[in-house]
Amino acid sequence: MEEKKARLFSAVQPSGIPTIANYIGAIKNWVALQDSYECIYSIADLHTLTVRQVPAQLRQRTVELLALYLACGVDPNKSVMFVQSHVPQHAELAWILNTITYPGELARMTQYKDKSQRHADNVNMGLMDYPVLMAADILLYNAEVVPVGKDQKQHLEIARDLAVRFNNRYSPTFAVPEGIIPKVGANVMSLQDPMHKMSKSDANENAFISMADDKDTIIRKFKRAVTDSENSISFDENRPGISNLMTIYSVFTGLSFAEIESKFAGVGYGQFKIEVGEAVADLVCKIDAKKKEYLADKGYLEGVMAEGREKAYYMASKMLNKVYKKVGLYIPERKK
Numbered sequence: 001m002e003e004k005k006a007r008l009f010s011a012v013q014p015s016g017i018p019t020i021a022n023y024i025g026a027i028k029n030w031v032a033l034q035d036s037y038e039c040i041y042s043i044a045d046l047h048t049l050t051v052r053q054v055p056a057q058l059r060q061r062t063v064e065l066l067a068l069y070l071a072c073g074v075d076p077n078k079s080v081m082f083v084q085s086h087v088p089q090h091a092e093l094a095w096i097l098n099t100i101t102y103p104g105e106l107a108r109m110t111q112y113k114d115k116s117q118r119h120a121d122n123v124n125m126g127l128m129d130y131p132v133l134m135a136a137d138i139l140l141y142n143a144e145v146v147p148v149g150k151d152q153k154q155h156l157e158i159a160r161d162l163a164v165r166f167n168n169r170y171s172p173t174f175a176v177p178e179g180i181i182p183k184v185g186a187n188v189m190s191l192q193d194p195m196h197k198m199s200k201s202d203a204n205e206n207a208f209i210s211m212a213d214d215k216d217t218i219i220r221k222f223k224r225a226v227t228d229s230e231n232s233i234s235f236d237e238n239r240p241g242i243s244n245l246m247t248i249y250s251v252f253t254g255l256s257f258a259e260i261e262s263k264f265a266g267v268g269y270g271q272f273k274i275e276v277g278e279a280v281a282d283l284v285c286k287i288d289a290k291k292k293e294y295l296a297d298k299g300y301l302e303g304v305m306a307e308g309r310e311k312a313y314y315m316a317s318k319m320l321n322k323v324y325k326k327v328g329l330y331i332p333e334r335k336k
């Protein structure tokens with residue numbers, strides 16, 4: 001008999017066009033994980049509302065993100081793919097979890113503190129409550145495994161704490177999720193300031209490669225990438241610029257650092273940057289072309305959304321009912 005696969009949950013916010021850092025750190029791994037786990041991949045639109053959005057743009061970015069998941073190889077026949085707001089149990093479980101969460105543990109979150117500064121004109125309760133909604137996403141499906149970038153580790157800790165707290169206060173209910181951090185590429189840095197993470201919200205567009213950049217743009221951005229004055233291609237923590245380019249090249253070509261070093265022995269930064277740009281452009285443009293094909297078929301995309309919603313809703317409503325019962329909410333006979 002086939003062994004039951006562990007359940008895995010992850011999500012990306014439709015808050016902008018993903019960068020190659022999002023691709024490498026999240027979506028690329030999702031594709032590989034589909035065969036080893038029972039995967040549930042969400043589009044975290046409710047999270048996105050914690051900072052100001054242009055409504056029409058958020059709507060468009062939601063379908064675009066779904067098209068991107070598909071173009072990258074997330075397969076609706078293997079994994080459940082759905083839009084967070086289509087399954088109301090996420091918001092409902094977040095409310096229950098709020099009642100066992102302390103303001104102090106949310107106020108000390110690094111991301112909350114960062115975002116409160118960056119969006120000082122819009123510090124809202126949602127921004128503070130963000131990790132609780134994220135905990136609800138994960139716990140609702142009894143996910144045992146959550147692939148997350150380093151920046152989300154603290155949030156995963158809260159999800160674990162809340163699972164344990166709920167289980168202790170009531171009775172064993174939630175699986176306590178484990179985080180897995182992808183080995184390579186978990187840390188793609190800014191092309192302009194390699195001491196900082198590559199981010200789609202960077203004010204300097206040369207700092208990141210978006211998954212919708214065209215070939216010329218990609219190559220131009222790599223040509224301008226900040227390196228150092230040594231001009232030799234080798235991996236060295238004290239030279240974060242060239243090391244970042246090597247990391248990116250390694251992920252896009254499958255070559256190891258040693259292989260890259262020998263391939264480019266005696267070659268200067270200028271030539272290497274162009275080759276990195278070409279390797280990245282090859283794949284990014286291929287994915288973008290596929291994404292556009294999916295976007296042209298709205299009927300198909302809506303079908304994928306509806307199917308994902310149905311599967312997620314079934315699992316989520318079973319779990320939420322269980323939770324409501326445990327905390328003492330009255331469940332009418334017909335809903336049991």
Ligand code: TRP
Binds near residue numbers: 010011044
């Ligand atoms: N907060 C995550 C991010 O911005 C996205 C996210 C929402 C998520 N819910 C999640 C990730 C649940 C993992 C599990 O990267």
